[in-house]
Amino acid sequence: MNFDYLIDHRDEVLRLTWEHIQLCALAIALALVFAIPLGVLITAYPRLRVSTLVILGAIYTIPSLAFLAFLIPPVGLGRQPAVIVLAAYAQLALVRNFQAGLSGVDPNALEASYGVGMTAWQSLTRVRLPLALPVLIAGMRIAIVSTISLATVTAWINAGGLGSLLFDGIAFNRPSMILAGTVAISALALGVDLLLRLVERMTPASRALHQART
Amino acid sequence: MNKLDGQHNPPVNAIEYDRVSKTYPNGSRSAVSDLSLTVERGKFVVLLGPSGCGKTTLLKMTNRLIEPNSGTIRVDGIDIMSVPAPELRRRIGYVIQQTGLFPHMRVEDNIAVVPKLLGWDKRRTSARIDELLHLVGLPPDAYRRRYPAQLSGGEQQRVGLARALAVNPDTMLMDEPFGALDAITRSKLQLELRRIHQELGQTIVFVTHDIDEAVRLADDIVIMRGGRIVQAGDPLEIVTDPVDEFVSDLVGASDALRRLSLIEARTIATPVHAGELPPLEMRPETIDVRAALGVMLGRGLERIALTGEDGDVTGILELDAVRTVARTHPIEATV
Amino acid sequence: MDLIRGAIDYIQENQERFLDALTVHVRLSVYALLLGILIFVPLGILASRWSGGPALVGIVSAARVVPSISVLFLLYPYRREIGQIAPFWDRNFTLALIALTLLAGPPLIINTDAALRGVAPSVLENAEGLGMTGSQVFTRVQFPLALPVITAGVRTAAVEVIASATFAAFIGVGTLGRFITSGLTLYDFSLLLVGAIPVTLLALGAEVSLAGLERLVAHPA
Numbered sequence: 001m002n003f004d005y006l007i008d009h010r011d012e013v014l015r016l017t018w019e020h021i022q023l024c025a026l027a028i029a030l031a032l033v034f035a036i037p038l039g040v041l042i043t044a045y046p047r048l049r050v051s052t053l054v055i056l057g058a059i060y061t062i063p064s065l066a067f068l069a070f071l072i073p074p075v076g077l078g079r080q081p082a083v084i085v086l087a088a089y090a091q092l093a094l095v096r097n098f099q100a101g102l103s104g105v106d107p108n109a110l111e112a113s114y115g116v117g118m119t120a121w122q123s124l125t126r127v128r129l130p131l132a133l134p135v136l137i138a139g140m141r142i143a144i145v146s147t148i149s150l151a152t153v154t155a156w157i158n159a160g161g162l163g164s165l166l167f168d169g170i171a172f173n174r175p176s177m178i179l180a181g182t183v184a185i186s187a188l189a190l191g192v193d194l195l196l197r198l199v200e201r202m203t204p205a206s207r208a209l210h211q212a213r214t
Numbered sequence: 215m216n217k218l219d220g221q222h223n224p225p226v227n228a229i230e231y232d233r234v235s236k237t238y239p240n241g242s243r244s245a246v247s248d249l250s251l252t253v254e255r256g257k258f259v260v261l262l263g264p265s266g267c268g269k270t271t272l273l274k275m276t277n278r279l280i281e282p283n284s285g286t287i288r289v290d291g292i293d294i295m296s297v298p299a300p301e302l303r304r305r306i307g308y309v310i311q312q313t314g315l316f317p318h319m320r321v322e323d324n325i326a327v328v329p330k331l332l333g334w335d336k337r338r339t340s341a342r343i344d345e346l347l348h349l350v351g352l353p354p355d356a357y358r359r360r361y362p363a364q365l366s367g368g369e370q371q372r373v374g375l376a377r378a379l380a381v382n383p384d385t386m387l388m389d390e391p392f393g394a395l396d397a398i399t400r401s402k403l404q405l406e407l408r409r410i411h412q413e414l415g416q417t418i419v420f421v422t423h424d425i426d427e428a429v430r431l432a433d434d435i436v437i438m439r440g441g442r443i444v445q446a447g448d449p450l451e452i453v454t455d456p457v458d459e460f461v462s463d464l465v466g467a468s469d470a471l472r473r474l475s476l477i478e479a480r481t482i483a484t485p486v487h488a489g490e491l492p493p494l495e496m497r498p499e500t501i502d503v504r505a506a507l508g509v510m511l512g513r514g515l516e517r518i519a520l521t522g523e524d525g526d527v528t529g530i531l532e533l534d535a536v537r538t539v540a541r542t543h544p545i546e547a548t549v
Numbered sequence: 550m551d552l553i554r555g556a557i558d559y560i561q562e563n564q565e566r567f568l569d570a571l572t573v574h575v576r577l578s579v580y581a582l583l584l585g586i587l588i589f590v591p592l593g594i595l596a597s598r599w600s601g602g603p604a605l606v607g608i609v610s611a612a613r614v615v616p617s618i619s620v621l622f623l624l625y626p627y628r629r630e631i632g633q634i635a636p637f638w639d640r641n642f643t644l645a646l647i648a649l650t651l652l653a654g655p656p657l658i659i660n661t662d663a664a665l666r667g668v669a670p671s672v673l674e675n676a677e678g679l680g681m682t683g684s685q686v687f688t689r690v691q692f693p694l695a696l697p698v699i700t701a702g703v704r705t706a707a708v709e710v711i712a713s714a715t716f717a718a719f720i721g722v723g724t725l726g727r728f729i730t731s732g733l734t735l736y737d738f739s740l741l742l743v744g745a746i747p748v749t750l751l752a753l754g755a756e757v758s759l760a761g762l763e764r765l766v767a768h769p770a
């Protein structure tokens with residue numbers, strides 16, 4: 001096992017990395033379409049929280065290969081079922097963190113926002129969202145990073161991305177392809193993780209906390 | 215045009231509560247019941263009472279953070295329900311114990327919140343921030359750019375006060391603003407709040423359950439119990455003449471009262487000016503101030519004469535002097 | 550519905566095949582989980598008491614970004630060597646067992662470490678104050694208090710192992726995943742479900758029963 005493939009086929013690895021990013025971006029975009037309203041809903045109606053999270057937890061438990069198998073009959077092969085599966089898995093982390101972030105805001109700050117005369121919209125955009133932002137971004141980070149590693153099996157149904165290096169590596173008995181795919185996926189995930197941690201720390205709420213500590 | 219602006223001759227009464235009641239949806243009894251109260255313009259009114267008696271509820275109904283089930287509340291003569299809530303609140307300063315400062319905003323941005331909502335320009339806002347920080351005793355250079363988490367509890371309360379004062383509201387609502395502070399910081403802030411009130415002359419409704427704080431700050435004290443008013447009036451009158459056992463228990467532990475009974479009247483007397491006619495009511499100069507106060511309030515006198523052993527008038531005891539002593543906190547006396 | 554009908558028919562006609570695959574799947578998962586607990590819970594205990602623990606846990610957390618399939622596939626080139634470890638087993642089975650055991654590691658280490666560190670120092674001090682020895686404090690106070698969170702780690706590991714056991718079909722181990730892989734190869738949709746449904750039920754079953762166990766150790770009756 002060696003790094004030959006990674007070095008000799010840089011361009012191919014880069015192309016697949018880009019494909020991988022596109023696949024994950026699509027999945028996260030689709031995931032957010034559902035997760036944002038769901039997170040807001042269970043913040044507004046806390047009684048729905050437990051049942052919603054139980055259902056999302058159950059979805060998260062479905063083994064990925066089985067999930068793909070369920071989708072092949074109705075949706076077929078390719079990117080589409082992959083995006084659906086990845087978006088479904090991302091729900092748990094996204095919704096849980098959105099709810100935690102939105103309802104974790106100091107109630108005194110919220111009361112004060114109304115007390116000084118903000119409208120509901122102003123209170124949301126100037127106080128609640130900025131204060132929840134670090135947790136919201138943390139939820140996105142966890143979801144995105146795990147999507148990047150999960151988007152490997154999906155190559156099996158021709159969704160493309162770096163996972164194809166793994167399957168081709170097994171098919172053609174080329175260990176260095178497997179290594180190249182693994183290294184690229186892990187590096188991408190760790191890089192995105194780092195980047196989003198930085199973004200998280202640049203939010204006003206985190207900066208305020210950070211400054212206070214130093 | 216804002217309804218609250220349209221007044222040429224503002225009514226004498228800043229706030230009127232007219233048979234106001236509030237029962238919480240899940241509450242068994244009413245938090246405030248059939249309460250009527252008039253707060254005159256420029257007065258410093260303190261709501262005093264045990265935990266759960268409805269002080270916060272009454273205060274929050276004033277700026278519509280809570281809406282009453284029945285009754286009417288008028289601010290500057292206008293029914294608050296006829297003004298959009300955000301607009302009403304921007305004109306009423308609001309300070310709470312937990313400060314409610316926005317943790318993600320610097321001190322300057324916290325103070326600028328209402329000016330921004332009202333669309334002030336940057337220059338005016340910035341100048342106002344400096345002015346306010348000076349007013350509450352925080353040098354702008356050192357404090358403008360800090361975050362709330364970088365302030366002590368007392369400093370946070372000062373910023374909360376500055377934020378509430380930002381657009382110079384005629385009315386201020388304060389809910390135990392100094393409740394979480396240590397005794398020394400608390401008295402300092404009390405002094406400064408009194409100074410600010412004297413300087414700016416707003417109407418203040420202030421909630422506390424500390425009788426000494428009430429005596430030190432109030433023009434009028436309103437004592438509440440179970441959602442109703444049990445006694446309202448001059449602080450000295452309330453401490454010396456409680457209407458019932460409940461009130462006397464509440465004010466019995468008052469420092470002010472204890473202090474007054476330890477002071478001889480002659481120590482705070484003013485000299486008799488030549489040619490001045492002394493008051494008719496006389497007491498020996500060794501009488502303690504508490505007893506002298508009882509006489510004055512009982513007979514409705516502003517001043518009494520003090521006499522020496524030989525029966526000559528040696529000085530005059532003014533009600534204002536008693537008031538000043540009653541309000542003096544030990545730290546003022548020592549500083 | 551037709552697909553499900555077809556899947557049931559297939560199972561009835563190929564009972565032995567199906568039971569074989571189910572057995573292999575369960576055996577592989579249970580072995581991997583038990584082996585994982587045996588190795589990684591003690592490692593988590595060490596991490597919680599050792600100054601290098603946080604660094605170790607940091608590395609283990611970062612390692613979670615490695616895709617599960619990668620662990621399996623990266624070992625594949627070494628199947629001959631691995632096969633010699635346990636000559637009485639199919640070498641690919643041994644390989645999958647090692648891979649799945651490794652995959653059980655991160656949740657077990659991370660949860661064990663966090664659970665033990667999460668016990669309030671005041672509680673431990675109190676236990677010492679009562680005259681317990683160091684090991685008594687651990688076995689009678691710290692570990693029992695940490696048990697629910699450790700069990701949660703076992704639950705995460707179990708679900709991970711059961712899911713990853715389906716991937717073992719890619720390297721020729723006859724788990725339930727084989728129905729899914731050949732279902733796609735033959736483009737037989739019923740066959741896909743023959744693998745997918747039981748595997749999903751296994752994962753959900755493990756999740757639910759271990760969640761129950763977690764509650765049990767949290768509130769001893």
Ligand SMILES: Nc1ncnc2c1ncn2[C@@H]1O[C@H](COP(=O)(O)OP(=O)(O)OP(=O)(O)O)[C@@H](O)[C@H]1O
Pocket residue numbers: 238239240241244245263264265266267268269270271272423
């Ligand atoms: N949101 C609420 N829902 C239900 N009941 C409430 C709510 N807020 C207050 N109450 C009840 O209303 C009554 C009055 O409460 P309020 O907060 O006005 O008291 P308070 O005088 O301010 O007390 P404290 O000195 O403890 O702050 C209490 O019995 C309280 O339990």
Ligand SMILES: [Mg+2]
Pocket residue numbers: 269270271389
């Ligand atoms: Mg209160």
